[in-house]
Amino acid sequence: MDNQSTGNHHDLRSSPVPENIEQTDSPPIDLKDPALAAFLAWLIPGLGHLYQGRRAKAALFFVCIMGLFVFGLYLGSSNEQCKDGKGKIGYGRAVYFSWKKGERTWAYLCQVCVGLPALPAMIQASRMNHHKPVWWGGFMAPPRPKPCNDANKDQPTLHDLHRVLNRYFELAWVFTTIAGLLNVLAIYDAWAGPMTTTPGGKKEESTESD
Amino acid sequence: MFNLLLADGSRLWNNDLWYALPAIVAVSLVYAATRHERMRPIWLHAGRVAGWIIGFMFIVCVVLVFLSWMT
Numbered sequence: 001m002d003n004q005s006t007g008n009h010h011d012l013r014s015s016p017v018p019e020n021i022e023q024t025d026s027p028p029i030d031l032k033d034p035a036l037a038a039f040l041a042w043l044i045p046g047l048g049h050l051y052q053g054r055r056a057k058a059a060l061f062f063v064c065i066m067g068l069f070v071f072g073l074y075l076g077s078s079n080e081q082c083k084d085g086k087g088k089i090g091y092g093r094a095v096y097f098s099w100k101k102g103e104r105t106w107a108y109l110c111q112v113c114v115g116l117p118a119l120p121a122m123i124q125a126s127r128m129n130h131h132k133p134v135w136w137g138g139f140m141a142p143p144r145p146k147p148c149n150d151a152n153k154d155q156p157t158l159h160d161l162h163r164v165l166n167r168y169f170e171l172a173w174v175f176t177t178i179a180g181l182l183n184v185l186a187i188y189d190a191w192a193g194p195m196t197t198t199p200g201g202k203k204e205e206s207t208e209s210d
Numbered sequence: 211m212f213n214l215l216l217a218d219g220s221r222l223w224n225n226d227l228w229y230a231l232p233a234i235v236a237v238s239l240v241y242a243a244t245r246h247e248r249m250r251p252i253w254l255h256a257g258r259v260a261g262w263i264i265g266f267m268f269i270v271c272v273v274l275v276f277l278s279w280m281t
Contacts, residue, residue: 027247056249064236071232171229178233182240189244
């Protein structure tokens with residue numbers, strides 16, 4: 001295969017592709033090191049494409065994915081006080097990590113696909129679990145458990161988040177989760193290049209054989 | 211039936227459905243970008259995908275309004 005002889009030069013016109021895939025608009029793409037590109041694409045949306053010199057797509061992925069993620073963080077934020085009046089709700093509350101039984105945040109598995117922007121949640125969860133005060137005003141910190149007398153007793157409970165943020169908590173959750181899932185597509189694109197189907201999704205008759 | 215949809219312009223404007231708009235734009239563009247390399251086909255494909263999503267949402271909306279009208 002050409003890819004082996006020319007490094008990771010992804011010439012979509014000359015390389016054998018499945019019969020339902022056709023490249024009509026794609027120029028040859030130099031994927032450089034696909035593993036590194038995929039890692040960079042995970043780290044910051046669009047960074048892997050920037051590394052490969054695909055600047056337009058890098059900008060598109062960054063704006064779309066980070067735009068959704070930041071909008072989700074904004075929706076999951078509030079300056080209102082908790083019910084007991086001890087502290088504020090804070091920012092980015094829809095993205096948090098908790099792996100305690102009964103409180104597992106499966107959505108975080110999607111949100112963390114955005115990469116670095118979602119990683120503060122891991123730090124905050126670690127600090128909360130070790131009864132240390134969370135940082136950054138509770139940004140991406142998990143809600144505190146109800147009986148809580150440690151340094152995080154001013155943090156909101158899950159009930160506070162739902163009461164104050166209301167439906168915006170769910171919206172924020174949806175936006176940040178979609179952003180993470182979209183970055184999975186971007187990571188794959190950085191790894192393997194675009195996958196183009198024939199117009200209308202019809203399979204093209206092919207006599208191509210390996 | 212459609213009076214329910216158009217009865218109150220301000221309610222329509224303040225509808226939470228507008229939150230779908232940024233999601234539709236982002237999903238369409240990212241999906242299209244994983245299928246093409248050049249920008250022009252990406253925009254065209256994204257437009258088609260967005261049209262499909264909005265069309266599907268509209269059909270669901272009409273069904274829900276119809277059911278609401280029936281009850």
